[in-house]
Amino acid sequence: DTWRYAFEEAIDEVQGVFAQKFKEEIEANSDHEVQLFPYGTLGESADIMEQAQAGILQFVDQSPGFTGSLIPEAQVFFVPYLLPQDTEKLSEFFRSSKAINEMFPELYAQQGLELLVMFPEGEVCMTTQEPVKGPDDLNEVKFRVMTNPLLVESYKAFGATPTPLPWGEVYGALQTGIIQGQENPMFFIESTKMYEVTDVITCAGHNNFTTAVMANQQFFDGLSAEDQEMVQAAMDTAFDHIIDYQSGLHEESIEKIKEAKPDMQVNVLSEEERTPFVEAAATVEETFLEMTGDSGAKILEQLKADLEAVEN
Numbered sequence: 525d526t527w528r529y530a531f532e533e534a535i536d537e538v539q540g541v542f543a544q545k546f547k548e549e550i551e552a553n554s555d556h557e558v559q560l561f562p563y564g565t566l567g568e569s570a571d572i573m574e575q576a577q578a579g580i581l582q583f584v585d586q587s588p589g590f591t592g593s594l595i596p597e598a599q600v601f602f603v604p605y606l607l608p609q610d611t612e613k614l615s616e617f618f619r620s621s622k623a624i625n626e627m628f629p630e631l632y633a634q635q636g637l638e639l640l641v642m643f644p645e646g647e648v649c650m651t652t653q654e655p656v657k658g659p660d661d662l663n664e665v666k667f668r669v670m671t672n673p674l675l676v677e678s679y680k681a682f683g684a685t686p687t688p689l690p691w692g693e694v695y696g697a698l699q700t701g702i703i704q705g706q707e708n709p710m711f712f713i714e715s716t717k718m719y720e721v722t723d724v725i726t727c728a729g730h731n732n733f734t735t736a737v738m739a740n741q742q743f744f745d746g747l748s749a750e751d752q753e754m755v756q757a758a759m760d761t762a763f764d765h766i767i768d769y770q771s772g773l774h775e776e777s778i779e780k781i782k783e784a785k786p787d788m789q790v791n792v793l794s795e796e797e798r799t800p801f802v803e804a805a806a807t808v809e810e811t812f813l814e815m816t817g818d819s820g821a822k823i824l825e826q827l828k829a830d831l832e833a834v835e836n
């Protein structure tokens with residue numbers, strides 16, 4: 525039989541490299557085949573999620589940036605400065621976190637989804653037309669965010685005018701001036717040529733892009749115990765692979781951007797310049813708690829405990 529797996533990026537971008545590794549593992553260890561559907565073949569992120577919930581797809585990679593509208597607690601990944609930027613600590617956190625490996629699966633299950641893995645895709649940086657040294661520089665900037673209420677609140681707190689849009693509209697909206705900024709990991713800024721339609725990259729260390737792979741729950745429940753274990757093992761192997769794959773990717777992507785557009789500015793904000801953004805994070809955390817109540821509070825508390833365990 526053939527398992528259909530869709531993701532939000534191109535085949536040679538991070539989600540695609542992960543999916544290819546998963547496919548390779550499954551096909552090496554079983555008679556199942558995995559058919560991959562990169563971004564654009566089946567629609568936007570919201571479309572592939574619907575298809576996975578309906579059982580048309582067996583697997584889907586959707587980042588919490590979009591799942592936040594379906595599972596409000598998944599917005600926790602948009603509380604700024606929550607995740608460490610240190611890649612070793614970060615991968616250890618994803619591997620060991622109780623919030624991720626025990627609590628989130630219950631919430632995804634309520635939406636008919638078996639959460640299989642969450643993994644990081646790199647530090648998120650902003651790209652804009654003008655330099656951003658602090659929140660004042662975001663004033664009047666229409667800034668594209670993924671369709672996620674808490675991310676909207678973050679960019680409000682950062683001083684911008686957030687504009688939620690699906691990915692497919694971002695390049696054109698920047699080109700025509702409908703928006704003047706967006707955020708993404710460096711590999712994605714490079715591969716999607718965001719440098720063609722913005723002039724300045726600003727890294728404020730406020731977040732690391734998180735994504736999640738899930739299976740249709742009914743499909744997964746119908747697999748033999750052996751197949752379920754094989755799927756989980758293939759996800760674990762793909763996790764290790766994607767962590768290795770990303771080593772140095774941020775820096776290599778900056779080099780490629782500089783080659784393609786030598787006058788592209790890349791600014792890394794100093795500790796002092798970050799302060800107002802860090803301060804804004806506190807209000808975003810409060811908003812998260814207002815939006816998600818008891819359930820969100822428990823997730824946030826566990827997540828912080830998991831992060832602390834990794835720090836020490």
Ligand code: 6CS
Pocket residue numbers: 532533569587645670690691707708709712733
């Ligand atoms: O900004 C976005 O919408 C996209 N960014 C990444 C890194 N992956 C998929 C997502 O659609």
